[in-house]
Amino acid sequence: MNLVLAALVGLLFAAGTWLLLGQRILRQVIGLGLIAHGANLTVLLAGGLVGRHAPLLGNPEPRADPLPQALILTAIVIGFGITAFLLALGYRMHALEEDEG
């Protein structure tokens, strides 16, 4: 499973990079989104795949490592905020065209 996931991470990074290197703003934002998914999965993998149960205290051991999950949670929120910002920036870069002539 870890090999499959690692391959997915690689694919996410490769595809994200490819989109990012293009020159169309929204596709670049999509590329950044893909890369962010890749990075989040990497962090999750860093906790190992040993956990058989979710990190809730009621669950029996072995539980998944809660720390990477918490870190990813933070990263997801940050990524969400930045995506919204980038979209607004993209709007300003293109949609205001006619205002300025």
Next chain:
Amino acid sequence: MNAAAAPVLIPLLTGLLCVALPSRRLRWGVSVTGGTACVVASVWLVALARAHTVVILRFGNWPAPFGIVFAADLLGALMSAIGSWVALCTLLALLAQPHPRLDGFFHGGWHLMLAGMNGAFLTGDLFNLYVFFEVLLVASYFLLTLGSTRRQAREAFTYVASNLVASTLFLVGVALLYAAVGSVNMADLSVRMPDASPGLVRPAVFLLAVAFGVKAAIFPLYAWLPHAYVLPPGPVAAYFGGMLTKVGVYALYRLFTTLNPLRGPEPTLVTVAVLTMVFGVLGALAQEEVRRILSFHIISQIGYMVFGLALGTPQAWAAGLFYVLHHIGVKTALLLVSAAVEASYGTGALRALSGLAHAHPFLGLSFAIPALSLAGIPPLSGFWAKVFVVEAGLRAGEAFAVGASLAVSLLTLLSMSKIFTGAFWGPSPEREAIPALHYLAIAGVGVLTLVWGLGGGWLWDLTATAAERLADPGVYAQTVLGGR
């Protein structure tokens, strides 16, 4: 000690209050008061850090490495103090000459960026560093694009995208270190990293170095920088120019002293430092506009700071740290001068300016002193900074790099004289007013170079102490990880 969090919490609450307050006057009042309070708090923290080696704050009362800790050593405290000072002075410049692009929102961005910076300087947790980096970066994206035109927004995207990529690399680096060591606390990492698998640690250190290197604008990762500093209103550029790259430099110092300490000169890093100096100064020579020249000089000067780091001795680190502090003051002052010129004359193009020193003798002086300091002319702080770095380089036997750094300092002087002869000398212009408050803001940062040049022995002692403590990460680790 909760004091360690004050330089973060004060600007955080100030920024929030400014966002919520309805009246312009109130916002300014709160903004300046909060800025001042943050300066006081961070200077106090320097005193504490000096006395206690590392000021520890365990957030939520959880011990390291389980909870997040602030570990304010002298390095972090000094950076936070100068950062707070720069934020206040640039804010005053904006109060003196308001910019049409900035409305009430900018106060929030200003203080939240400061909160992010100070958090980055003080935190002892690697992932928390990532979070504070994001706080400061998002705030900088915000300030950069505020009121921008379509074209400016497009330029800003270059900055944003470069930094997002760097942040991703940072995150992957953190993941690698967690997998290798099982911790994200910097002290804990530094203790356990030597025993961890090099297959994870080495790429992690490299990725972190690249991520911080992008933020510090070292060769060849600096390309975003001119885009960021040429676009925004003058005082914002001064704020960025003074501090933004220095956060990256700080992180590099942290990486290569606390986390993964260098022991002796690191050839790759020395080469990068030299190339940064050279490419930066050549870029500056190619420019024809005051602010562009000054922006490229930032890159070049980063090279000196990284050179000090790369030499890998406490003395060289002290020199590099002295360079960082000196450069922050000088660069902010210069960019504030250019901000004053742009605000009053509507342009920063050398072609369009002339004779400013005749129209505003004091402005001429305000430019000449930091400019000469930047070029390393004695007895200003830049001279001593250069001497310390060069001496450390000679001690390490890096003759070629020393030669390059001296040549670069000549080219710096050449390009500074280009600004001076182009904009400040020549026939007098039609005189426009420059408010006294703007001069006060410039003097606030500019006077540092005089003070540190003529009597900077105490600052050297501080940076030397900071560097000696960095050279002994064991004490840091023990204080952070030790019992409550």
Next chain:
Amino acid sequence: MQTLLLGIPLIPLLAAPWAAASRRGSWLVALGACGAVLLALVPVARWAATGLVASAELSWFSALGVGYRLRADGLSALFALLVAGVGVLIVLYARAYLGHEPRAPAFFAYLLLFAGSMLGLVLADDLLTLYVFWEGTSLASFFLIGFHDERWEARQASVRALVVTVVGGLAMLAGFLLLGLEAGTFRVSELDPRTVQGSPRYPWVLGLVLAGAFTKSAQIPVHFWLPGAMVAPTPVSAYLHSATMVKAGVFLLLRLLPVLGGTELWRTWILPVGLGTFLFGAVVAVLQDDLKALLAYGTVSALGLATALAGTGTAVGRDAAVLYLINHAAYKGTLFLVAGAVEHETGTRQIRHLRGLARAMPATATLAALSVFSLAALPASGGFVAKDLAAKALGHGLEGWLWVGAVVTAAFGARFLQVFFGSGEAEHRHEPAGLWLPALPLAVLCVLFGTWRQLPEAVVDWLGAPHNVWPKFSWGKVAPALLAAVGGAGVAWFGGTVSSRWPEARWNGDRIFDALQAALLRFADALTHLSLTGRLRDYLVVILGVAAVGAGLPVLAHARWPEVGRLSFEAAFVGIGVAAVLVTVLSRSLVAAVVALGAVGYSVVFLFMGLRAPDLALTQMLVETVSLVLFLAVVTRLLSADVPDRHPLAGLDLLVSVAVGVVAGALAFQLSTGPPSQRLAEFFARNAKLAGGTNLVNLVVVDFRGLDTLGEITVLGIAALGVLALARRPR
């Protein structure tokens, strides 16, 4: 008395802002400061005269062994007296010369900055203190050369002078630092010659220090900045670029002679340069038609001789150099003041336009004659005494050069005097006392040095070992001097005819400098355009390329690949994810790409679920939903902007993308074994009760690592502010 010494350079430095701030009285401030320095120097000089040495210091970056250290031995005291004494005269002269100009206060302020720096330079006993003042003189010179900054030539000349002297200065700084490291101290008087000269770095130290000395003292081939500096107001030319600052280089050689001198290397490196400059300067001087240019090349020549004398490395050479420099200050200072007076009254400095000024300006003419006698080394002038000692110092092998030079020197002296002879329209010229009186003491000094034996003897006495310097006035000595003068007059006539037809030099130092500067700027421009294309794509290629290579190599080198885990049912979601990723890349429709991104997100949601991360799954799902809403809101508006314009270097893009993907995948695989210990997870589980919950992830987020969350919502908040601000119309 000792601490008084420390104040000497500070008096003019502190008076400078005062002079700048006072309007009409600025010259008085300057005069007062120079006078005060002169007074303060009296006890210092007395002490030095008895062979004692005054020294004092103030700590300054003491941790590095750098201090503000001053020390007044005979050599320092002599130069300090020269600086202060000539300073007084120059201030008086400048008052008459440009006292009425509105910018006179700035002028006097710069002059004081210079005087203070020069005093510090000659008194310094610390290499870095010396360097500080050294650059101070360069800087004051920069501002004074560019004083008439509305003229392009003045600006350009000031930059040239600054760059050339700073190039040398930086080399010298490196030399000083090396010297300090080798000797273990920066204190000049404590440098041990044996340690230094025995070190393998000695040639480096010497070469670097010489670079500083040569540039400052305008030796060929970097002499050109000095004639260029003549665009400065004449008092400046007289003071800085003739009498004092340009001598700093020779002074440095003399100061370091005991440490670095006396070796074969010292002689072979310095003597040729000095003698070459001596002859070259004299010959070019003869060919000038501009009075100040003539004097400037004369100065270059004189500095060459002084450098050569220092290059002999002997005590006699040192004494000859000092005697010669003092004399030179006296006669060349006078001549500059005369040239300034002539220009002030006639409005020109071209020799061919000037004739018969002696009738209108008799006092000026007399002073000029007296100083030219000394220049030509005629008997009973200071020049004669100095040249005689110089001949002794150079020895028989090199004495011949001296006499060749003497002829040419006499020649340009004669050219200078031409303007006073003959008949011309000199009716309306007169000579204000302020323009010749200040030169009088200098001219008198020229005579005194040649007639009053005690004077040169006292100078040599101060320098250390007293010996006989007074020449015997035998025919064997007087005749060659006279012959040289006569020959010089002949050459002068010839030079005059040549100079009128002398073509504008096709290449000279100025032009080479300017060409080099332009070439450098072009190179910088080209390089910057090459490295900063302005295209985000190029920047990202660099960043990601560096990261992929740098992180990829150690992975390959140190890889210990973990075992491959069993394939589980989540692999199906991976498959969906892969398909969706491919759609984002390959789809031509932007909307499809956006929806595919959403699909990727949802498959990640299921992966999170399968990997026992329910909080992540929930969060990711909601974030994906809201993001999709935001994306679609913007996409509909921006469809027109989505024109395909892949860069022609798409192959490189592909390469970088694949490399990044491979390295990222390899890293992810490497780290998938997880951390070596679970101690963090165990701690969280143990303390969950204290935190009041059972969902460990949530506890970490709001309690154990609450600060991260505070930061995270701050990011979200600022981003929201940014969205609000960006969607507003710009003003």
Next chain:
Amino acid sequence: MNSLVLRTVARVVAPVVVLYGVRLLLVGHNSPGGGFVGGLVTALAVVLGWLAFGPPPRARRWERGVALGVGISAVTGLAAVLLGRPFLTHAVLYAGPVKLPTSLFFDVGVFLVVVSATLAAVRTLWEAGS
């Protein structure tokens, strides 16, 4: 889209979803959920309402909600400072049988920020896109 069906659905569903969002906030400590997730759910419910009944005027000061949210979270942490504890130290309060960790107040701040920020972004970009 502005149909009667949608309005009816929204009128019923939106309040329920809001309640579910608040519930997620409250149970986060013990099962999946928390301020962030709860906030997003609540925001989505409000967006559903907008779809049905039309968005509110643009001039609303969303930034105040954001500031207030971050402020609540920060001030919760400051309470510990007043008691001489490190910043962000939480405690579990017992009000009879009800267990109330103070970190819940922290999460309320998060909730508020997420709701305000999301709605601000949706509202602004919505207009931009139309």
